[in-house]
Structures are given as C-alpha cells and as structure tokens.
Amino acid sequence: MSQESGSGTLTEIPSQAQSASPRAIRKLTARRRPEVVAVLLFSGGPIFESSIPLSVFGIDRQDAGVPRYRLLVCAGEDGPLRTTGGLELTAPYGLEALSRAGTVVVPAWRSISQAPPPEALDAIRRAHSEGARIIGLCTGAFVLAAAGLLDGRPATTHWMYAPTLAKRYPSVHVDPRELFVDDGDVLTSAGTAAGIDLCLHVVRTDHGGEAAAALARRLVVPPRRADWQTGQRHLDRSLPEEIGADPLAEVVAWALEHLHEQFDVEALAGRAYMSRRTFDRRFRSLTGSAPLQWLITQRVLQAQRLLETSDYSVDEVAGRCGFRSPVALRGHFRRQLGSSPASYRAAYRARRPQDEPERERERERDHRERDREREHRERLTPASTAEMPALRRGPVSQILTAPGKPESDTYASRVPEQSGRAEPADGPPRSRIRTVRGVGAVAPGPRDRPVGP
Structure with a gap:
C-alpha cells in the first residue's frame, strides 16, 4: 500500500x-x-x-x-x-x-x-x-x-x-x-x-x-x-471505492466522459432518475462532497490536464471543459489551484526541458492571453477610474473572481452597479449592464439565468 x-x-x-x-x-x-x-x-x-x-x-x-x-x-x-x-x-x-x-x-x-x-x-x-x-x-x-x-x-x-x-x-x-x-x-x-x-x-x-x-x-x-x-496543486478524480457497486457509479462515469459538454447537477439527477434534493443527499453520503462542488473540481482538473498537455488557449480550454466562459474557468481555477490558468501553464512547463521554438510559442501564447485580459479591462473600465478603483489593482479575472465569492449554480460574475455615469447613446441603460458573461451583456432574468457550471 x-x-x-x-x-x-x-x-x-x-x-x-x-x-x-x-x-x-x-x-x-x-x-x-x-x-x-x-x-x-x-x-x-x-x-x-x-x-x-x-x-x-x-x-x-x-x-x-x-x-x-x-x-x-x-x-x-x-x-x-x-x-x-x-x-x-x-x-x-x-x-x-x-x-x-x-x-x-x-x-x-x-x-x-x-x-x-x-x-x-x-x-x-x-x-x-x-x-x-x-x-x-x-x-x-x-x-x-x-x-x-x-x-x-x-x-x-x-x-x-x-x-x-x-x-x-x-x-x-x-x-x-x-x-x-x-x-x-x-x-x-x-x-x-x-x-x-x-x-x-x-x-x-x-x-x-x-x-x-x-x-x-x-x-x-x-x-x-x-x-x-509556485501556486501549484494537484487535484484528482478519486471517489470512494464503495461507489463502484452503487447505481450512481454509472452517472459519475458518464459525467467524467462528458465534461466537455455543458450540463449541470439537474441533468445528473435526471440521469439517476432522482429529484435534485435526493440526488444531492445520496451523492454527498457516498462521496462526502456536494455534487456541484465535485463537478466543478472535475472540470478544473480537466482544465489542468489540458493546460499541461496541449497548446489550446485558455478560451479553448474553458470550452473543452464545459465552462460557460473563460471568466468562469479563471475564477474556479484560481480558487482551487491558487493561480490563473496562464500562470499555471507557465510554471508547469518551466520545470520541463524544452527546446527554444516551443518556448517562443509559449511566450507568444502568454502575450495573447495578457492582451486579451487587457482588452477586457479596457472595455469594462468606466469613464472615471475613481468610480471603480479596483480595476487598477489587477487583471479583470482576479477582480471578477475575488476570494470568498460564494459558489452558486451560475457562473455569471458580477460587478456592482455604478451611479453617476452617462447613459450610453444606444443600448440598455448602464444600470442594467451587470453580468460579465460576455462584456456588456444584459443581466438575465429569472427564466433565462443559466444553472450549473
């Protein structure tokens, strides 16, 4: 042993x-x-x-x-x-x-x-x-x-x-x-x-x-x-040995094979022919973990492996792991592994012997990721930076996924409503522009709010 x-x-x-x-x-x-x-x-x-x-x-x-x-x-x-x-x-x-x-x-x-x-x-x-x-x-x-x-x-x-x-x-x-x-x-x-x-x-x-x-x-x-x-940790797919004989084992196996798809805990409960409450209770009794947290961990683990073994951009990794947006991936990745996806990849590959062409490709990829985050910041920055000073302290992925932010079934990160700003000439009032799923998207109503990772 x-x-x-x-x-x-x-x-x-x-x-x-x-x-x-x-x-x-x-x-x-x-x-x-x-x-x-x-x-x-x-x-x-x-x-x-x-x-x-x-x-x-x-x-x-x-x-x-x-x-x-x-x-x-x-x-x-x-x-x-x-x-x-x-x-x-x-x-x-x-x-x-x-x-x-x-x-x-x-x-x-x-x-x-x-x-x-x-x-x-x-x-x-x-x-x-x-x-x-x-x-x-x-x-x-x-x-x-x-x-x-x-x-x-x-x-x-x-x-x-x-x-x-x-x-x-x-x-x-x-x-x-x-x-x-x-x-x-x-x-x-x-x-x-x-x-x-x-x-x-x-x-x-x-x-x-x-x-x-x-x-x-x-x-x-x-x-x-x-x-x-270096801020690196290891996660795992492990579940208790006893789950192998439980009917939920088939649902868990399906989830692991379809992490690239966007499904939530409700979908898993449906595959198990259980209500959400019964599924949550049964899953927790078997694994000691809430099904939503387990699912998020598996998606982060999959992202960790793709960052280590592939050349996909962070946006592509997010899509291949079932996250609804790169912002969601960055937030959960940082909370569970202590670093951003780009930083994790750089630290991981710095420990491996590599030839110079590959190092150059990695540098270019990192530059693209930084440019993308800078573009996010510029598009989100209000006219007066004094109204939103947090944006000057770091990349948008850190601001929108601050530690301590409560988990929920929706990955939509939010910024506080801003007052005293000019309304845009066209489009909805800024007081409604809160969800950062896609920059400038209107906050969804109760019926169209997505659930799950």
Whole structure:
C-alpha cells in the first residue's frame, strides 16, 4: 500500500492549514516528556512512510544544530510486524511506552478498509487526554479518525483516500489540497513526501526555523516545499471505492466522459432518475462532497490536464471543459489551484526541458492571453477610474473572481452597479449592464439565468 509522493494536491507558501481558532493544547502530565516521540507501527504498513519519523526524530544530529529527540518505536499490535516487501520488524516497545511520550506519531495504516486494533485506539486516546501531541501521516489519519480525535477538526490525508475519509467520518473536515494540517494538538499530513514536510514543521515549531533548516540540509530536502511556492496543486478524480457497486457509479462515469459538454447537477439527477434534493443527499453520503462542488473540481482538473498537455488557449480550454466562459474557468481555477490558468501553464512547463521554438510559442501564447485580459479591462473600465478603483489593482479575472465569492449554480460574475455615469447613446441603460458573461451583456432574468457550471 505504498503511496505516491506528495499530496492530492499544490498557495504562495507551502500549504499548511491551521484551524481558524487554535485549540488550547493540554498541559502534559508529569510522566510525559515533550522531547519523547513515540512512533506507533502496525503490521502491513508501508516501510517508506514508517521510516520518515524514525529518520527525523530517531537520529542524533546535535552536531548539525538539530536538538535531540528521544525516540520510542512501539508496536501497535502483537509482532512480528510484516511490512512492504515481506520484511519483518520487531519493535522494542509496546503500547505501554506511549505513556511516556509527549508526541505520538502514527506514520501509516495498512488498509483504509480495516479497523485499527481497539487497544491501540485506547492508548492513543489516553495519550491525547494527557496532553500528548498526536500526528497522523498519510493514511495514519484513519487511525486518528477511528480514535475520535478528528471529530469537528480540519484534517488531510493522501488525495486518493480523502473521499473515503470524508464519507466514513462525516464530522471530519477533510481538505485533500493541503500538504499538512496543524490543529494544535492533532496534526495530519497528505502523501509520502508531505509526511517529511509535517515532521520538519514539528521541528520548526519546537525549536525554530534554523533547526528545521539544518535538519532539512541533512536530509537533502527543501525546508519548505518549493512547488507550493509556485501556486501549484494537484487535484484528482478519486471517489470512494464503495461507489463502484452503487447505481450512481454509472452517472459519475458518464459525467467524467462528458465534461466537455455543458450540463449541470439537474441533468445528473435526471440521469439517476432522482429529484435534485435526493440526488444531492445520496451523492454527498457516498462521496462526502456536494455534487456541484465535485463537478466543478472535475472540470478544473480537466482544465489542468489540458493546460499541461496541449497548446489550446485558455478560451479553448474553458470550452473543452464545459465552462460557460473563460471568466468562469479563471475564477474556479484560481480558487482551487491558487493561480490563473496562464500562470499555471507557465510554471508547469518551466520545470520541463524544452527546446527554444516551443518556448517562443509559449511566450507568444502568454502575450495573447495578457492582451486579451487587457482588452477586457479596457472595455469594462468606466469613464472615471475613481468610480471603480479596483480595476487598477489587477487583471479583470482576479477582480471578477475575488476570494470568498460564494459558489452558486451560475457562473455569471458580477460587478456592482455604478451611479453617476452617462447613459450610453444606444443600448440598455448602464444600470442594467451587470453580468460579465460576455462584456456588456444584459443581466438575465429569472427564466433565462443559466444553472450549473
């Protein structure tokens, strides 16, 4: 069950979510020491993920300026513990050793379809109640969730298993786009490489940035993930394994094959012979996600792939992914991936070896995209820029898709009505020119307002 490196996903700094209101961290009981780290191993766990906390916390690197931790490797069940490749491990400690640890790390769990041993869950709950910091790397989040430690908390895991985690534990706020999530006394990470990121974050939290940087140099890894500084993330098409036997699986498969068409959730509900409300409830119970948000994510994912593998312009990509306009694509793309489509393509291809002719074509394409956005701005700019100062602060795609804008079934982005301007000589009054679906289009009435992505 060895996972791919990285998370399901790639903001301007390494992605690390923290709770909006940090939880109060309990004071450690007298028998627990903050420098003691217990790593809980289970049979069948992947050896790579299991070795990450052993390498970070188990080697004395004080000569390099890294404060020393005391490592306790504990067996979460009776041994010997068999890992990937048929290797057998013998842990020097058992569950009783968790009573001395200020930090407990669960590096991975052997199968997301199996329940962890009750004795191990009890030991983890007891450690948390006594003030220990609990960390789940990759699928280790399933162990923390089974222990009830993630209820009502933000968390992440490997993108492939995030839908299953969200479905099985609906009270957990799963975000597969994060490298790791620090919620004070409970922390989780995404895939393999993100486990290293989280462990370095723990060292940085305990001993400062210099210690974390020194450790990163010894491990020959970046102190902070560089790819996240480019604003790139990864999304996925994954759905829980259980959906394969559900009647909705056929509807989901049809949607994935027809993303280039403009259809909405109502159309999917019709194909499932359900009302919209029933379809929403059934889809959410299976996937942990609202069908509209899932559909938007799949369209953005398709756009991401076309930007990586094709020479289509952003306008063409929008049409081939079922978006009603490039403005809609830019807005959802930025919200989910943290950058504009053109910037994403440039950053992605800058990391690949290319010949000069192709680089020149890309530069010309980028120039065309910038010219198109500038043309949008010029056509939308009012006579007095003082009346609409936001237009001077960035491209129109950023203004019309500002963060925090609520999702809805319509992709029509709007600008506030402007007063005190001259009415156009011909055409409708400016007070009605609000929808930016096509520049200067009249706001649709209730009957002709489009629904869906």
